Amino acid sequence: MDPQFEQWQQSFQEGTPKVDVHKLAMQVSKNDKREKAKAWIDLIAGCCVSAFCVYFLLVYADTTLSKLLVATLSPIPLAFSLWAFRLRQSQSIEHSLDINQLLEFKRKKLYNQVYYWKVSAIVLTGLWLGLVAFAGVSFIYQVSDNLWLTQVLIQTIVLIVTWGRFVFLKKHLHKRITAIDALR
């Protein structure tokens, strides 16, 4: 190795910022526990929602249609929570360190994120329309069952949030892609 590079190496090593290792270790441990706790809370929340759906199915759902609907919906919170739990727990695959490949991966991740929210918004819209239809039928036949109306109201909030998220991500996509491309 040439003398100049050796000098740079020495200078580089001597310029190492000071780190309080003990404090850093405590912070890392605390953050790690917090992340794990969040993962477990997600999972437990999903289990609780699914359990509530099953309880509702067994105790309150009296028509075949309502039983079918609740039975179809009840595994979804658990499935989603399991997916989120595994995502949080699993380690991100450390891709190749080459900057261009890493930045390309991040570009694709952004596009996938927008696509995911678009699909979620469309699926939820379909579900919402179905619920509105059932609520309408209940209203027309004056069925004294507020279940459908309650579901529509809750689903409306979820739908607004989902579409809002999709619109936000779509709007900022170009700026984020530009920021990535600027680093190439």
Added chain:
Amino acid sequence: MTQPTRIEDILLQYAPLLARIAATYEADLGLREDLIQDISLAVWRALETFRGDSSVKTFIAKVAHNRSVDHVLRESRRNKNLSNESVDDLQNLTSNTTNQEKHLDLMSAIRQLALGYRQIITMQLEGFTQLEIASVLGLSEAAVAKRAGRARQQLEQLL
């Protein structure tokens, strides 16, 4: 051995490496500390799935650089200009010969390199061979040598 102690063992050995890598991506002291914490947590969690297909140092360097690039992307979205130095750092880019300023000069100069060049020169300064760098980056040794040559030229101009 308790978990904080195990983390401490890892950090005792590799915290300087993480701190140097963070310093090549972030000039601001407060943000750099956050970055070091972020990198340390990522390293700690990633080590659970380390398969031993590279050296621990290489694996940790890979995690550190990945996290640092994420940091750069996040900060650039906040419209912070990371390629420009703070006023204090710029004032230190002089021909003064004290060791502290030389360190700052080198780090400041490295921060001004494009990310691809910054990676290579940083890994070389950490003692990785071109063959090791090539296997980590998924590039040929010739490509690494070429980039290393350009990185060095740019660094010489900046210094």
